[in-house]
Amino acid sequence: MAYETPDHNMEMPCPCQKCGGWFDLNDGRGSDKWFPDTVICEQCAEIEQKEIEIEEEISELKSEIEDAEYTIKTGKERMAELEKKLKEIQDHDFKPNYGF
Ligand SMILES: [Zn+2]
Numbered sequence: 001m002a003y004e005t006p007d008h009n010m011e012m013p014c015p016c017q018k019c020g021g022w023f024d025l026n027d028g029r030g031s032d033k034w035f036p037d038t039v040i041c042e043q044c045a046e047i048e049q050k051e052i053e054i055e056e057e058i059s060e061l062k063s064e065i066e067d068a069e070y071t072i073k074t075g076k077e078r079m080a081e082l083e084k085k086l087k088e089i090q091d092h093d094f095k096p097n098y099g100f
Contacts, residue, residue: 005022006022007022007024010022010024011024011025011026012025012026014028016028016041016044017031017034017035017038017040018034018040018041018044018048019041019043021041023040023041025039027041027042028040028041028045029042029045030045031044031045031048032048032049033051033052034048
C-alpha cells in the first residue's frame with residue numbers, strides 16, 4: 001500500500017524504490033537482488049526473498065536433473081558395452097587369454 005505522504009509517526013520516512021510506498025527506514029531491509037545496497041520496505045523485501053528462494057530451487061532442480069540425465073546416459077552406454085561383451089563371451093568357445 002503506497003502512501004502519498006509519509007506517516008508522521010515515522011522516525012525516518014523513506015520512499016520504497018520498489019513499490020513507491022513510504023516506510024520507516026528502521027523497519028526496512030536491505031535489498032539483495034532488485035536494488036543492491038538499497039533499503040526497501042519490509043513487504044517488498046519479503047517478496048524479493050520469495051523470488052530468490054524460488055529461483056534457487058529451480059536452479060537446484062535443473063542441476064539435479066542434469067546429473068540424473070548424465071547418470072542415465074553413461075549407465076546406458078556402459079550397459080550396452082557390457083551386453084556386447086557378454087554376447088561375445090557367450091557366442092565364442094572359451095579360449096585362454098581371451099582379451100577383454
Ligand atoms: Zn516496497
